[in-house]
Amino acid sequence: MRLGRKRGAVYDHYFLSSERGHIKRFKCKHCHKETSQNRKRMEGHLEECPTLLAAAETPAAALPTPARDLPTLQPGRKRGAIYEHFSLSAETLKGKRFKCVHCGKETSQNKMRMEHHLLDECREASVAVKEAFARTASADATEVKVPPRINASEFNDFEDKMVLALVTGNVPWSFVENPFYQAALRHLQPAAPPLTAAYIESTVVPRLEHALDEATRAFVISARFLTIVVDACADEYTNIILVNEDGVAKLLSRASPGTDGALAMANVRSFLSSQAVPPPAIVNVCDGAGWTLERKRLGPMYEVSLSGGCLGLLSMLFLKDLLQTVPSVLVAITSASRFVTSVLQSPTLLAAAQLKSFARAPARVDGPSGSAWVPLGIELKRALRLSQLLVATRDVPERPASEAVATADALLAPFHCLALLTELRGTSSGQCLAAWVWALGTVLLSPSTSETDKRAFADAFTARFEGTSERHWLAALVLDPRVHGAGLSPKGRRVAEAVVLELASTLHPSLDTAAFLSGLASYMDKTGEFADPLHWEPCYVRSPSAFWHRFQDFAELSAVAKLVCGYAPVAASLERHWLRAALPAPPGVAFSSLERLRFAHAPREDVPAALARFQVVVDVHNELPTSLVFSAPTPPVANDGIVTTSSSTTVAAVLAAVPSLQPLPNPTTALSLTYFDLSAAAQDNIRDAIMTFSTT
Structure with a gap:
């Protein structure tokens, strides 16, 4: 039996080839290469052995398993995580x-x-x-040092969302130092340090501002029709917003209330001209700040520029004219509110009304004030419905004249639709123009309105309309397929064709006038290429851009239509102007860079929510749900944080606080009421066109 030190595992791969004295040489069992008895040299050869390398490339099942790799029954130490x-x-x-x-x-x-x-x-x-x-x-009681920063991209996104939640919620920076907030943050991100006010101001806010700048720059470059909307109504700041042809909006800048209009527009020109790739967009201006704008191009890179005042403000001013020149409307609103309150406060009358309507819901006595417009319109419908339920009941106090309430409700119907139109994205100036004509015709054709009141409203309407209107609104009334020239008189159609031709000549200097007018006539009369009823299906007409995209063979006409329909005419809605007038004058505030982030990321009301809010008030058939008969609607809260805290605001106080709109510097370019048909048939066409594409 041989005694001595145990040989290592490397000798399993070698056999003795020669022995001279104390010098031994060994051969590899795999390739038979001879080497000296040196363990490191023998191990080095095994790592380079060509036979073993070739065997390693074959499937594992074909290789012999070395003896040392055979499984054993001896348990080993458990491996760690x-x-x-x-x-x-x-x-x-x-x-x-x-x-x-x-x-x-x-x-x-x-x-x-x-x-x-x-x-x-x-x-x-x-x-x-x-x-x-x-x-x-x-x-496992193993001390592991976790780095403070893990996956920078994911953690940056987490930080951005947390800071935006603080900014849009008007939460002060001291909140991040709150120990409970820090404990909650550690629970969400245990491997990361808590946010601090200094870190937010020095790192997170600049990163968010840079991302907003990049998004705005990409938005401008990709736009085809761009409207610069100057909004001084949403809050105490002056907001300059960019709106593309699809109605998508981006905030460009946010300045203090005292910002000069010329300086703001100069900043806009500087921004547009500083783009790396000059945008081919046609730039328009919708001014809601009351500035007197120049009717000139914004720069040499742009083809043509449309401009005008905010149609939400102009609609509000027309409503003001109605309430002041036709006092019976305001009287009907007041009497309707008193009647509804008296019924809901009387157990006997309330029980009788609920019995007639099969209602079991508890009533709420919270009649609206002048702080919001839509609830005032619903109050008329509540009074009409309660009056019908209690028609057979005697001794009803404060019962208003049903005819007066119904007349007021009918006269206000166009303004309810205007309020909805100014809330929706993609509303054109042509739709607003048609609604104004509908409002004027409704008053002039009302059998219950005195001739004196009709004349007073017509004079006020005419003076304001002819002093602030723009000719390109007439082109939008014609080329927007949703209204398709509804309400135009023969003279108005001729003027509209001239305006469309003028815009087309500006866009295309080498325009074939005869071919262009022939295509325009085919469109207006629905003949030729426009005769197929398929083209006028609501699925195509609902979007002017989609409608005209189907008529690319009428390139010049399609370009003018997309221009006037892509113009965003509303800086702030009618309801927003009413809310702003109902609030006290905003205090002087210092502008902060956070205001731009707060406004840009504030939630906006979507189309379904706007339709749901206006569904009852725009219903011309007065199908008021039973739930609203006995419970007043909740006044709307603006998405930017405007809340009407005063319930005692009167309609007269709101009307007195409505700002005026600067008249045109050159009134000869304005529109005339002789361009419109105020007959009953024309009013029906306008109402059908507006109700079809604004309430669905």
Whole structure:
């Protein structure tokens, strides 16, 4: 029996080939290469042995399993949690090597080195994976140092959303120092340090402002028709908003209330001209700040510029004229509110009304004030419905004259539709123009309105309309397929054709006038290429852009239509102007850079929500739901934070606070009421066109 030191595993791959004295030489069992008895040299040969290398490339099932790899029944030490993130990649005589399952990097079998790679070096492992391993390692009483920053991209997004929540909610920076907030943040991101006010102001806010600038720049470059909307009604600041042809809006700048109009527009020109790729967009201006704008191009790079005042403000002024020149409307609103309140406060009358309507819901006595417009319109419908339910009941106090209430409701119907139109994205100046003609015709054709009141309203309407209207509104009335020239008189049609031809000549200097007018006549009369009823299906007409996209063979006409329909005519809605007038004068505030972020990321009311809010008030059939008969609607809250806190605001006080609109510097370019047909048939056409595409 041979005694001596036990040979290593490397000798399993060699056999003795010669022995001279104390010098022995060995041959490789695989390739029969001879080498001296040197362990390192023998191990080095095995790593380079061509036979072993060739065998390594064959399937594993075809290779012989070395004796040392045979499984044994001897239990070994349990592997740690780190091995869940690594797989065996190689096994040599020098040891085993493992590969990261996330990024594929190879490392030696060293626990500390493997943990360091997973936590500090690996860029593919997610934050959740690293945090889970850190918790497991901590449970095993293994102290693991987790870096303060994990996956910078994901954590930056987390920081941005947290800061935007604070900014849009008007939360002061001191909130982030609150220990409960920091504890909640550590629960969400245990591996990250808490946010601090200094870090937010120095890092997060500049990052958000840079992202907003980049989004605005990309928005401008991709737009085809761009409207610069100057909004001084949403809050105490002056907001300059960019709106493209699809009605998508982006905030360009936000300035203090005292900002000079010329300076603001100069900043707009500077921004547009500083773009790396000058936008080919046609730039228009919708002024809601009361500035007197120049009717000139904004710069040499733009083809033509449309401009005008805010049609939401102009609609509000027309409503003011109605309430002041036809006092019976305001009297009907007041008497209707008193009647509804008296019924809801009387148990006997309330029980009788609920019995007639089969209602069991409890009543709420919270009649509206002048602080919001839509609830005032609904109050008329509530009075009409309650009067019908109590028609056979005697001794009803404060009962209004049903005819007076019904007349007021009918006269206000166009203004309810105007309020909805100014809330919706994609409303054209042609739709608003048609609604104004409808409002004027409704008053003039009302059998219950005195001739004196009719004349007073017509005079006020004419003076305001001819002093503030724009000729391109007439082109929109013609080329917007949703209204399709509804309400135009023969003279108005001739003038509209001239305006459309003028715009087309500006866009296309080499215009074929005869062919263009022929195509315009075919469109107006629905003949030729426009005769197929399929073209006038609501699915195509609902979007002017989609409608004219189908008529690319009428390139010049389509370009003018997209121009006037792509113009955004509303800086703030009628309801927003009413809310602003109902509030006290805003205090002087210092402008902060956060105001731009707050306004840009504030939630906006979507189309379904606007339709749901106006659904009852725009219903000309007065189908008031039973739930609203006995419970007043909640006054709307503006998305920018405007809340009417005073319930005692009167309609007269609101009307007195409505700002005026600057008249045109050249009134000869304005429109005339002789362009419109005020007959009953024309009014029906306008009402059908507006109701079809504004309430569905």
